[in-house]
Amino acid sequence: MSAPIVKGWCPGALRPMMSGDGLVVRIRPPLGRLSQKQAVGIATAAETFGNGLIDLSSRANLQIRGVSETDHAALVTTLQGLGVVDGDPQIEARRNVTVTPFWQDGDPILGLAQSLQTALADDDAPQTPGKFGYAIDCGPTPVLTQTAADIRIERDASGKLIVRPDGAMFGAVVTAETAVPVALDLARWFLNTGGASGNRGRMARHIATGALLPSLFAHPVTLPDAFKADPGQINFGTMVALEFGQISASQLARLADLGPLRMTPWRMILVENCTVPINIDGVHTSADTPCLRVSACTGAPGCPQALSPIRETARKIAPSVATDQSVHISGCSKGCAHPQSADITLVATGTNTFNLIRNGLASDQPDITGLTLSDLPDHIKNRGI
Template sequence: MAVSLQEEGVIRGWCPNAWRPMMAGDGLLVRVKPHLGRMSAAQAVALGEAALAYGNGLIDLTRRANFQIRGVSEVHWPVLLEHLCALGLVDGDGERESHRNILAAPDWRAGDDTARIADELRDRLAGFPQLPGKVGFVIDAGEAPVLAREPGDFRIERTLDGPLMLRADGRAEGVKLTVGGEVDALLALARWFVESGGAKARRMARHHAPLPALACDGARPAPPQPPIAPGRRRDGIACGLPFGGIEAKTLLDLMRSPGVTGVRLTPWRVLLVEGGCSTDVPGLVTDPADPLLRVDACPGAPACPQASVETRDLARRLAPLVPGRLHVSGCAKGCASSLPADVTVTGRGGRYDLVFGARADAQPLCRGLDSADILARLGAS
């Protein structure tokens, strides 16, 4: 396998994958996109071992339900890529891998509509037109949508009265589908997107051309279900990852627990561990009321070169003091969350800005604070 970072380019501002890693302050980010968001226990163990051998032992869980190995050197990247391909976690063809942007409802079961459609879509992606790099598919075909708040340009969902429907992201209505024709409908909408200039808008929600009849007959999705929360489940346990990260050693301990058969990744910073597992795994959250689950915090300095402040230690100290949503961002880009938070702390020039009910790039209420100032203003004793 001949690979070259020089050929592929290490470029900021797009989503990395295993064939096109992105450089961060702690090394290359190598993204792994398991099909249907699931890995067997053996695959997860092998990935954890690879993160220790070729990276810095830190793994992110992304909003697209992907794993991202951090701290990979340019020397180790080709070896890691070959290893991930051998595990069946990365496609051996870089072009095919770049198109595998499929987010599936994580509570799928073998042979159900979500699994069936996602399988067919994966197998037919080569026949789809060239789409912008961040465009993705959402296959959310359970009894009611669980991914309604997650980004995705072409969406398969359940309607109010039961049948499946196709919906273009950003539109309230879509079109009902016939069983077995779902991927054909996705292909037709993808072709229309390209032919109508969607590549210029880059995302379906920003593409304002009137939808064709093939994409809208007034169908509306069923009311969404809430995201899966940490806690015991009938088929295992849901474990929350503070800040969406897990140490490779923790993943190894988790996957080597007696009775564990696999793990499913979700876009909510929660892992669904299949089979038996202890509820007491250091570094993981199994209490749905834990305040860390309400916190967004990027890696901060020094892991990110854009950040001028430390973020996650401060976020842990602030979490019990904030009853709502807390966002601690290393800079005004707000990579950990694009949404307003009840309390937002943003790094600027090595100090912290503070604002309430706003995004990281909002005009701050207070500027130039240190961590002690922030803690005091939020009521720390």
Template sequence: MADAPQLDHCGAVGMNGVVKGWCPGALRPMASGDGLVVRVRPRLARLSRRQARWLAVAARTHGVGLIDLTSRANLQIRGVQPDRLAQLQETLAELDLLDPDVETEMRRNILTAPDWVPGDDSERISVELMARLAELPRLPAKVGFAIDAGSAPILAQDSADFRIERGETGDLILRAEGRATGCTLTKGAEVDALIALARWFVDSGGEAAGRMARHRAALPVWADTGARPRPSRPVMVPGLTPAGLAIGAAFGQIEAELLNPMMSRSVCMGLRVTPWRIMVLESAVNAGPMPFGLFASPGAAALRVDACAGAPFCPQASVETRGMALALAPHIQGRLHVSGCAKGCARTRAADVVLTGRDGAFDLAFNARPCDPPVETGLTPDQVLARFGDD
């Protein structure tokens, strides 16, 4: 596969150091230090029991046996060698996890509230939008949709450009990212309005801005009638939920070989993926002892940590990241971000404590991103641990 895309992460810098403006898919994977990253986009962020079982087998057979949970509620199979890609794609097609073409795959950038139930507004609108993807205009590669039509928004902090969510009055509203208000929707015509707003975005020059939040053109009058969303609901945490048992994964990654035994013990009906490094075993109440790196309790320190793959898996990183993150997490109050370099691929927002790799050592900053100026530089791992009180 001589023309394999050279990108390690959504919007990150790949092996040739060039920033790309698109996210990986199953038909258009990206190259990383451990092989190709193949992103699988389950419809409604749900895998049936059969799909989950054979996806885990495929991750071991064609990759290095690691599955990432992404911030778009997708799954990434890591370490796929180019000569195994076609076989993996055949398996995904058999599991109904492969889009017919790259264009459809890119358009189907839909984030659905993960606690949807059959027949509710979130499922109904998401299914209709998937059926009408061809009516959308050609949008910038990373533009996405949030269908957040539960009792109150739960995806407000997750990336999207167009949002359908519950309004203050109880009606559904359509809101453009970066705007505090939107318009009230008529039941059954929600997707019509969403497509119309997407077309306006393109027609008004949104492609140059790339994302709705950066597009400063005044919205059409119909699209902003002052309708406000309801205050957000808390996001899921590990533990029992109405949908089933929520399991947290350190760094949003799970060893594929752990998935099937855990599903068998829990007798779950399927698997749901969330944007929060949490997967839900549908209808399950107990999955037995948790393997290393997985958590069924909400207080695990590792769930407050962001860390990229780091060295040696990413050629841009000069430090090992995840071992440091796990060792340091219990000593940090708030959010910790350990980044292999200044790009900050694992987290785009500021964190309470940030360690950034540079020339084989760490820079330290507070309430910052990896690209922000540090307060201390050139720290060794031992110095970092000593700095935060590790004995």
């Protein structure tokens, strides 16, 4: 196997990214689900070839951390044996599909996800930019509207199946048979009308430039309020949350004992059909847990771009965060762990110094600059004032 390409534009298992603690090897679980055997296999691989820590990403992927370059090839072979990594980096890059975890036997969700994955593996599949992705979100109400995706298969308020370009309030009405071909035609339209430049380009940005959609996309759509997931028992099983969306190999293996696992983009895992109480240290089933009230990126020392060890800071400020407040803390203005706006975003500007942004992203203009660690609790309690 060729040497890994470090700092790739959109890293995957075959093209890992170098981070402060070694290679980050991203796994896109097929159909957003891991069988018990796959989950245990990933946990063992993370212990054997990595540092035993696994991130849950905002696109419902897993990232094995701390892999050395010499161990990368053996890790990929192991993951391919588990059926969670493609054989070809091009296919791996295209298979960027987030699936709602709220599916049940007999509904079309998994069938659509499977058809899309199969079509994306074809040689003539649209070669979209690295971050371009799809959301299969056609449960009764869309739940992935805040999850990064460029082409969405959803239902409108009356239950019609639609394909919707991200950023547009119009979709094309489709059937379970036509949804995937229409989605791929939309990706081709994106490419043919100049949506991509090099390996960059996103649908919402292209729509915002005024690009004229094909006439099929004329069905008006009203989006529901943003979905908020909470840990705890739900119809489909038990949703568990992890501090900062990071799970250890041993936690993952113990969860896998309880059932197949569905990945979510909310840094939680749905343990399929699990109705028994879950007592695993660091695995939370109640939203009333202070450490879950604040999200944080990897920060220092895991990320070389980080200006401060922000997870330590996040633990310190968590008790000051109200239950109805969203606070994100970022090690730099890239904000890669939280592409959405938060009530308060804190961006490190140096070791334990921060800027504060109200209702925005880490890359936005700060509302307050030059805060120190001791300033943060009061500013959070005062809602960023």
